[in-house]
Amino acid sequence: MTDTQNNSLPEDGYDLLLEFDLDTKVLDDQWDYCDYMSSYVARMVSHNRADPFMFSNLLSATLNELFETVYRTRKEAGQFRFQILRKGSIDRITMLVPCAADEQQFYIKTAEELGTADASEKYLDLLFSDEGFDRRVGLFELAISYKAAVSADAVEDRAVRLTVDLALEPETD
Amino acid sequence: MANPDSASFQFGFDENDQVFTLGGSMRPKETSEISACLESLRACAMRATGMFYVNVRRLLQSNNVAFNGMASVLLEVCRERPDVNITITMSSVVGWTPRKFRSLQRKIPRINVVEYDKDFYPGQAFVEDSSFVSVLRRQTTMTWRHEKHILPRHGIGEGMKIADICCGIGDFAILLFKEFNPTYVVALDHAKSSLEYARKMAKEFDVTGVEYVYGDAAEMLLPNGEFDFVTCRHSLQVFDRPERILSELLRICKPGGRVYVSNEKNSHCLGEPRSESIQWTYNEVAKLWKHFNMDIEIGPKSRRLLLDAGFVDIRMESFMVTNLDGDPEEFAEVVRTWRQMFAESMARERGDDEAFIEKFKKGFDDHIFAALHPKGYAGWPIWVASGRKPL
Numbered sequence: 001m002t003d004t005q006n007n008s009l010p011e012d013g014y015d016l017l018l019e020f021d022l023d024t025k026v027l028d029d030q031w032d033y034c035d036y037m038s039s040y041v042a043r044m045v046s047h048n049r050a051d052p053f054m055f056s057n058l059l060s061a062t063l064n065e066l067f068e069t070v071y072r073t074r075k076e077a078g079q080f081r082f083q084i085l086r087k088g089s090i091d092r093i094t095m096l097v098p099c100a101a102d103e104q105q106f107y108i109k110t111a112e113e114l115g116t117a118d119a120s121e122k123y124l125d126l127l128f129s130d131e132g133f134d135r136r137v138g139l140f141e142l143a144i145s146y147k148a149a150v151s152a153d154a155v156e157d158r159a160v161r162l163t164v165d166l167a168l169e170p171e172t173d
Numbered sequence: 174m175a176n177p178d179s180a181s182f183q184f185g186f187d188e189n190d191q192v193f194t195l196g197g198s199m200r201p202k203e204t205s206e207i208s209a210c211l212e213s214l215r216a217c218a219m220r221a222t223g224m225f226y227v228n229v230r231r232l233l234q235s236n237n238v239a240f241n242g243m244a245s246v247l248l249e250v251c252r253e254r255p256d257v258n259i260t261i262t263m264s265s266v267v268g269w270t271p272r273k274f275r276s277l278q279r280k281i282p283r284i285n286v287v288e289y290d291k292d293f294y295p296g297q298a299f300v301e302d303s304s305f306v307s308v309l310r311r312q313t314t315m316t317w318r319h320e321k322h323i324l325p326r327h328g329i330g331e332g333m334k335i336a337d338i339c340c341g342i343g344d345f346a347i348l349l350f351k352e353f354n355p356t357y358v359v360a361l362d363h364a365k366s367s368l369e370y371a372r373k374m375a376k377e378f379d380v381t382g383v384e385y386v387y388g389d390a391a392e393m394l395l396p397n398g399e400f401d402f403v404t405c406r407h408s409l410q411v412f413d414r415p416e417r418i419l420s421e422l423l424r425i426c427k428p429g430g431r432v433y434v435s436n437e438k439n440s441h442c443l444g445e446p447r448s449e450s451i452q453w454t455y456n457e458v459a460k461l462w463k464h465f466n467m468d469i470e471i472g473p474k475s476r477r478l479l480l481d482a483g484f485v486d487i488r489m490e491s492f493m494v495t496n497l498d499g500d501p502e503e504f505a506e507v508v509r510t511w512r513q514m515f516a517e518s519m520a521r522e523r524g525d526d527e528a529f530i531e532k533f534k535k536g537f538d539d540h541i542f543a544a545l546h547p548k549g550y551a552g553w554p555i556w557v558a559s560g561r562k563p564l
């Protein structure tokens with residue numbers, strides 16, 4: 001991918017651990033990829049955490065929610081880009097999802113909702129909803145249950161860039 | 174339950190104890206993909222009487238689709254069967270579960286969510302005590318002098334994948350790492366304080382090939398058939414059902430690989446002079462452990478335990494750690510910590526009177542006396558045994 005210069009550069013002292021691009025068409029067809037990708041990435045980047053097993057379990061759970069959300073996004077043709085970066089105890093996940101304006105808005109609006117006072121209540125409503133599955137639940141879970149910082153920005157009119165900062169391990173000395 | 178690492182999931186119901194068990198990884202796209210499981214959960218819960226358990230201790234992953242499906246079934250059961258009490262047992266080892274099931278409990282306060290934890294093992298409180306650290310450290314220094322030479326006879330070699338289960342403070346794993354150049358070592362324990370100590374020590378010695386993992390030896394989340402060599406030292410004796418641990422050791426061992434255990438028979442500790450008092454005290458140690466449902470006499474039983482667990486080609490030997498191996502003060506120090514732990518913590522916990530405790534301590538003091546005596550001899554016997562997992 002060439003046209004996303006500012007997405008491939010690690011910023012703010014973050015180290016890039018792993019990145020890949022995937023044709024959005026492949027992602028549309030393959031639900032199982034969500035599981036594969038989250039398990040694989042979690043395994044690859046967990047070994048130097050204090051408790052690799054615990055860390056990888058949590059990271060896989062959170063990544064899977066993100067990948068599933070992306071799967072359920074109406075994507076435009078192009079390349080989906082995934083990165084995981086690290087600075088100290090923070091793992092930063094970024095995802096660039098090619099999509100049109102309405103889907104950009106879905107991410108941007110949901111990210112805003114996460115900061116509202118009733119976000120916790122809303123998370124429980126979504127989690128236990130009996131009106132079918134609401135695809136916002138994954139992002140709510142990250143923000144509420146895992147205390148992640150979630151933000152979404154439109155990249156022109158062709159994609160949305162999702163950034164999730166996670167601290168999955170209590171800091172030790 | 175087969176392979177906890179596989180992407181698939183398993184479920185089953187134990188009629189007897191009314192336990193519905195879910196395991197593996199549940200990440201369906203639609204609830205309909207797991208309808209058989211949800212139906213079964215609903216049916217089992219609906220015909221339960223009294224207490225109904227849902228065991229998710231080995232449910233490694235579940236996405237929100239599956240979680241929502243499960244929760245709806247449980248909600249429905251709560252509505253229709255107000256007489257049934259639902260308890261969910263989860264494990265602190267499976268990271269995602271506590272936060273998620275706590276949310277469920279917030280939603281349905283009637284559901285009881287319990288973390289399967291220390292109370293499940295007799296004497297767990299003693300061995301998870303952080304003062305235990307210093308005993309373990311000294312003990313390993315003394316046994317390693319012998320085991321370093323013994324291990325190759327039990328099949329350890331270079332370049333292996335090794336697991337040390339119930340690793341304590343992790344010093345043995347580091348020694349293995351340095352001596353036998355393994356591909357990697359996974360060291361697992363259930364005491365967080367010990368693991369913390371272990372990680373610090375590995376850092377200090379600049380050892381990066383040992384992964385210290387929090388886990389439950391009776392229900393490990395390590396994959397099947399992964400390790401060439403599995404060790405479990407001085408630990409079968411802290412469980413009331415060592416055969417459960419052995420079956421887990423067998424499971425994670427590669428077919429053709431070997432499992433190595435070491436155990437004591439404390440009543441055979443000995444010393445000269447003052448042998449009688451020493452012997453009396455260590456006989457009492459055996460009874461004391463028995464009181465807490467632990468068997469510190471397992472050593473010579475290792476052969477039977479390994480055979481019963483399904484191992485073949487059993488190799489077994491014993492060695493005696495003595496005051497002559499190294500500095501006698503080292504030996505004395507270990508006995509001092511035993512005295513502290515057995516006479517002060519455990520005997521008091523059992524409710525023994527002062528007179529007994531005094532006499533009990535005397536044997537340890539005499540053992541120390543023998544160890545430090547210029548003409549004395551003091552010993553602590555250990556049995557090691559290993560078996561091969563059939564192909």
Ligand SMILES: C[S@@+](CC[C@H](N)C(=O)[O-])C[C@H]1O[C@@H](n2cnc3c(N)ncnc32)[C@H](O)[C@@H]1O
Nearest residue numbers: 309339340341362363364388389390406407408
């Ligand atoms: C007597 S110590 C032996 C430690 C170490 N192998 C050694 O030789 O120094 C027993 C160990 O078993 C651990 N343990 C007890 N219950 C456990 C469980 N359910 N799962 C994993 N480890 C457990 C304790 O935390 C303790 O570190």
